[in-house]
Amino acid sequence: TQLLEQSPQFLSIQEGENLTVYCNSSSVFSSLQWYRQEPGEGPVLLVTVVTGGEVKKLKRLTFQFGDARKDSSLHITAAQPGDTGLYLCAGEGSGYALNFGKGTSLLVTP
Amino acid sequence: KAGVTQTPRYLIKTRGQQVTLSCSPISGHRSVSWYQQTPGQGLQFLFEYFSETQRNKGNFPGRFSGRQFSNSRSEMNVSTLELGDSALYLCASKVGSLNTEAFFGQGTRLTVV
Numbered sequence: 001t002q003l004l005e006q007s008p009q010f011l012s013i014q015e016g017e018n019l020t021v022y023c024n025s026s027s028v029f030s031s032l033q034w035y036r037q038e039p040g041e042g043p044v045l046l047v048t049v050v051t052g053g054e055v056k057k058l059k060r061l062t063f064q065f066g067d068a069r070k071d072s073s074l075h076i077t078a079a080q081p082g083d084t085g086l087y088l089c090a091g092e093g094s095g096y097a098l099n100f101g102k103g104t105s106l107l108v109t110p
Numbered sequence: 111k112a113g114v115t116q117t118p119r120y121l122i123k124t125r126g127q128q129v130t131l132s133c134s135p136i137s138g139h140r141s142v143s144w145y146q147q148t149p150g151q152g153l154q155f156l157f158e159y160f161s162e163t164q165r166n167k168g169n170f171p172g173r174f175s176g177r178q179f180s181n182s183r184s185e186m187n188v189s190t191l192e193l194g195d196s197a198l199y200l201c202a203s204k205v206g207s208l209n210t211e212a213f214f215g216q217g218t219r220l221t222v223v
Contacts, residue, residue: 007153033211042114042154042214044199088153090212096166098202098212102152 003027004089004101012107016078021104023089024071030092032047032072037086037103079108112137114203114215122221128189129178135203141165142184143212144176147198156199159184160206189221191222 005024006023013019031050035043048074049065056063060083062075072092076083086103093099115134123129135142144156156166172175176186180202188195198219202212 035214040216040219042116042202042217045211045213048211090153092149093155094166096141096158097168098153098162099155099156100145100153 004091004099006089006101006104008104009102010105010107012109013079015108015110016075017108018075019079019106020073020075021106022071022073022088023101025031025091025097026070027091028069030069030096033090033098034072034074035088035090037088038084043086043088055104076106079106081108081110084108114201114213116199116201116215116218117173118218119216120164120219120221122223125191125222127191127194128187129191129220130185130187131199131201131220133184133186133201133203133215135201136213137186139203139205139213140182141204143202143204144184144186145200145202146170147200147217148196149199153200156186188220193214193222196222197222 007022034046037043047063052067052069054065060077064073071077084104088103090098092099117132138216141160143158145153147153157167158165159194162178178184198217200217204212
C-alpha cells in the first residue's frame with residue numbers, strides 16, 4: 001500500500017494568515033489530487049497535479065507537485081473562514097483505488 | 111448535472127443487524143467506488159464496481175459486500191453489524207476505472223448501537 005502522510009494534522013489560524021500543508025510519500029505517484037471536505041459532507045475535488053514540478057493555482061490556493069512526484073503541497077494565501085475544512089490528498093493505489101492521507105483539519109477564525 | 115446521490119443520509123442500527131446503502135452516480139459515470147471514513151483510520155477503500163463487475167476490493171471482511179446494477183447505481187451491504195462499523199460511508203463516481211478524478215456523494219452516516 002502506498003502511504004500518504006499529511007502534515008500538520010491540525011491547524012488553527014486567524015483570517016488573513018498564510019499557511020502551507022504537506023502531503024508526503026515514499027512512493028512515486030502518476031498523479032495526486034487534493035480534496036476539501038466540510039463536516040457532514042463528502043470530499044470535493046480541488047485539483048489534480050500530474051507533472052513533476054507542476055504548480056497549479058486556484059484563486060488563493062496554490063498546489064505544487066514535487067519534482068520526484070512523491071510529495072505535494074497546498075499553500076493558502078490570506079485564509080478566510082470559508083477555507084475551514086479537512087484537506088485530503090489522494091494518489092492512485094493498486095487496482096483503481098484511491099489512497100488517501102488522513103488529512104489536515106484547518107480552522108480559520110475571523 | 112446532478113451529482114452523486116447517496117441514501118439514506120443517516121442510519122442507526124443495532125449490533126447484529128444488516129444494512130444496505132445506496133448510491134446513484136453522476137449520469138454517464140460507469141465506475142462506482144465505496145469508502146469508509148472514520149476519525150482514526152481516515153478514508154479507506156472498500157471496493158470498486160465498473161459495468162456491474164467488482165474490479166477491486168479493499169482489506170475488509172466478507173461482511174462487507176456490494177453490487178452494481180445495469181444503470182450504474184450501486185448498493186453496499188454490511189451484515190452482522192459491529193460497533194466498529196460505525197462510520198461515514200462515501201460513494202464516489204468516476205467516468206471510467208482508469209480515471210483518477212472521483213466525485214463523492216454526501217455520504218451515509220451509519221451508527222451501530
